[in-house]
Amino acid sequence: MEEQVKQPRPCIFFLPVYSPGHLIPMVEFTKRLLQCNSGSSMSITFLLMYPPNRAATSAISTSYLQSTQALGLPIRFHQLPSVDPPVVFDGPEEFNLCTQLHLPHIKAAISASSSRVSALVLDLFSTAAIDVAKELNIPSYIYFSSTLTFLTMMLHLPKLPPQTELDFWETKQNLCIPGIAPVPALSMPKPLMSSKLSSFRWFVHHARRYTETEGIIVNSNSDIEPKALAALADGKPEIFPVGPIISFGESASTEHGCLMWLDKQPAKSVVFLCFGSRGAFEPPQVDEMAAALERSGCRFLWVLRAPGQGMKFPTDANLEELLPEGYLERTKERGLVWPSRVPQTEILAHPAVGGFVTHCGWNSILESLWFGVPMIPWPLYAEQHLNAFEMVSEMGVAVDMKVDRKKDNFVDGDDLEQAVRCLMEEGSEVGRRVRANAERINALCRKAVERGGSSYLNLQHVAENMLN
Helix, strand or coil, rough: CCCCCCCCCCCEEEEECHHHHHHHHHHHHHHHHHHHHCCCCCEEEECCCCCCCCHHHHHHHHHHHHHHHHCCCCCEEECCCCCCCCCCCCCCHHHHHHHHHHHHHHHHHHHCCCCCEEEEEEEECCCHHHHHHHCCCCEEEEECCCCCCHHHHHHHHHHHCCCCCCCCCCCCEECCCCCCEEEHHHCHHHHEEECCCHHHHHHHHHHHCCCCCCCCEECCCCCHHHHHHHHHHHCCEEEECCCCCCCCCCCCCCCCCHHHHCCCCCCEEEEEEECCCCCCCHHHHHHHHHHHHHHHEEEEEEEEEEECCCCCEEEECHHHCCCCHHHHHHCCCCEEECCCCCCCCHHHCCCCEEEEEECHHHHHHHHHHHHHCCEEECCCCCCCCHHHHHHHHHHCEEEECEEHHHHHCCHHHHHHHHHHHHHHHCHHHHHHHHHHHHHHHHHHHHHCCCCHHHHHHHHHHHHHHHHH
């Protein structure tokens, strides 16, 4: 009888961007992938490209990786060698150039693997590494950490007539894309506001390269974005909506000040204001926000960070310096202002929270939808204005608020006050409607990831494709 040859253990390599909004959902996807294939001997290796501008490295990402390693899962994090920084340090240009500089190291790391490498999964901005996958004869995939709507928009860009000139700062026309609602000019993603921007050209470049991969894994699902998915159904590559994929993190201490304060508040009475890992405001905007919340009469939990000095990430705030004199004393009976990071998912899960003023990062939106919390969008950068438009006009889970994009996303205090009242006050018809829609979308999100749900089945499908 011939001795059976033991097959090498399959390994999937992942190439993330070292930023919380990209890295964390990609790692959470691998946890879901391992759970879906618990009977296999699959392993995961992340190739980490730290940004050349190390001051922009988020402590959130570093802490998250440490907590993931402590779980004992077959997930390994391999730091690639440092490279000389690219000339450009801005958005997709930086990400792509950083990937290009790392290509020899990416190839060397994959080639040195003792496991059978079955796939290479790339961040949406790391398409330069598709060439490594081709050279090593490995299937490549994109992990797209945003909406199906944004993906539809991106894949439409290369189809525009050559020499098309677009400037959404100047025009009032909508952008019409098959499969999604007409997008108002000032709801376009920041990198795509003008075809003259280098970021616009990079997005077109990435979209073209997506078609060279085996598939695109999207952190959304067909139940909440059916029109966008239908528009992509007949194209190449295959689309795998597997969301919502959310990081619930480690449970916060029950003694965390925000949670202890929420425990004392009535159900659905508190509006929560939080603006992501990069969200901070200058003093004039803080004054408008403070006055609006005080006038609204609503209970609020406000995460107020200070702009970082020469860095991309905010710092803990000195509330006495940032807020109007006497503000904390005047509002202490119905408001809490918190100057540092908070356990956002646990706050959104708390029964006292009835609304969320958010920067509309897709991860924050998914968390809000998961817990059925209606929103007030305050988009700041990236594709967040498009996300805000979708939450208001397509899903109907958010109360619209005027954000002056031409004044660095400034919001007048009267507009914030009106939106908060509209969402939170009893008897508000708009508030009742968006709350009901949020509860409906909440049910769809949870159903999608359950056994037999659309995202669950797509996760199995992509796993089979990668491992076979």
